[in-house]
Amino acid sequence: MTRKPIPARRPIQVIRLVLWLLVAVAIAGTLALVFLAPGKKMTASAIGGPFSLVDQNGTTVTEAALKGHPSLMFFGYTFCPDVCPTTLLSASNWLKALGPDGDRLKVYFVTVDPERDTVPQMKAYLQAFDPRIVGLTGARDAVDPMLKEFRVYSKKSGEGDDYAMDHSAAVYMLDGNGDFVGTVDYQEDEKTAMEKIRRLLKG
Template sequence: MQKFFAIGAAVVLVAVVGGTAGYVMTQGDSDDKFAQCRASTVAGGAGALGGPFTLVSETGATVTDKDVITEPSLLYFGYTYCPDICPFDVSRNAQAVDILDERGYSVQPVFISIDPERDTPEALTEFTDNMHPRMLGLTGSAEQIKAASKAYRTYYKKQEDGDPEYYLMDHSTFAYLVLPEEGFVEFFRREVEPEQMADRIQCFLDEM
C-alpha cells in the first residue's frame, strides 16, 4: 500500500510494507540531464541511492556491482519463496525488458535476494530462469545483503511467527534502474505498468 503527502513543492513517497514505512523524498532538479525522463528524483540527488556492493551470483561466483552493472539494469530486492508480490513485480519487470528488446534496447533484469537462509544460488537459478532468460540472481551472506539493501534504502524483515521453514518476509517493493556510467537514476513503484516502465526506461537510454 502506498500513500502520498504533499509538502510544499515536494512530495514524500511512503511505502508501507508489513506495517513499516520507508521514505523517499522526491523533488525536481533543473540541472539533471535526465529531468525530462524522471517521474521524480531522490532528495539529495540520484547519487544518494545505490553504490558498491559485493554479492554472490547464482553461478556461485562472488561479484561486485562493477561485475553486474555492465549494461542498463533493473534491480529488484525480493525472495524466491515470496507467494505473490515478488513473482508479480518481477514478471512486470521482465515484461518491460521484453518490450524494450522489441524496440532495440537491452536491459538486464537483476533479482537480489533478501533471504540468504533459503535462497541458495541453485534456488535463484530456478527462479530467474522461470522469470526471464537474461535475469541474474544475486544472494550472499546476511551482511552482504544488508549492505546492498542499505545502499538502495530498501526495507526487509523476516516474520518470526509461523512456520520456521515457510516463513514470510516483509519488504519494500521498488524496482531500480541503474546505468553503468551513471549509477542509480530512477525507481518504479508497483502500480507502474510494463509499457509505462518501458517508456520511462527508454527515455533514459536515449539520453545516455
C-alpha cells in the same frame, strides 16, 4: 478580577521573529527543490554503494557490474507469494517488448532472504523467467550492507520455516554509471513503465 494587559512585543523581537520565519521558508523551499523537483536525479551517494554477492551460477558480482549499461534492480525473495513473481514476470515482459534493445538492459533480482535463497535455490527459481535476469545472493553479512546502501526496507514476519519477508516493492532504475535515477512502481501501468525504461536506455 482585572487581567493584566499582555505586554506588546518590542520592535526588535518582532524583527527577529520575522527574520527567523523568512529563514525557515527559504530552507523549506530549498529542500523542496532538491527532493521534489520533477526529473531530479538522486546522487549515487544517496542510494547505492559497494557490494559483493554471487549470481545464480556462483559467479561473484560487485558494483562494477553496474557500469557501462543501464540496469533495473529489484529486491525480494524466492519464497515471496505474489509481489516478487509478479514483478519478475513484468521484467521478463519488458525485456521481450524491448526487442534487441533488451540485450542492453541488465536486470538484477537481489534477495532479502539469503538464508533460504541459496545459489541453487536462486537458479531453480529464475528458470521460470527471462534468462537474462541475474539473481544475486550471498551470506547475510554481505547482503545486509547492500540493503542498507540501497535504502531497502526488509523485515522478517512470522516464525518457523514458513516465515515471510516484508520488503520494498519498487524496481530501481540505474543509469550507465550505476547511479539511481528513479523507480518503476509495483504494478505500474505497462505503458508508463515502458516509457520510463526506454528513457533509461536512451540515457
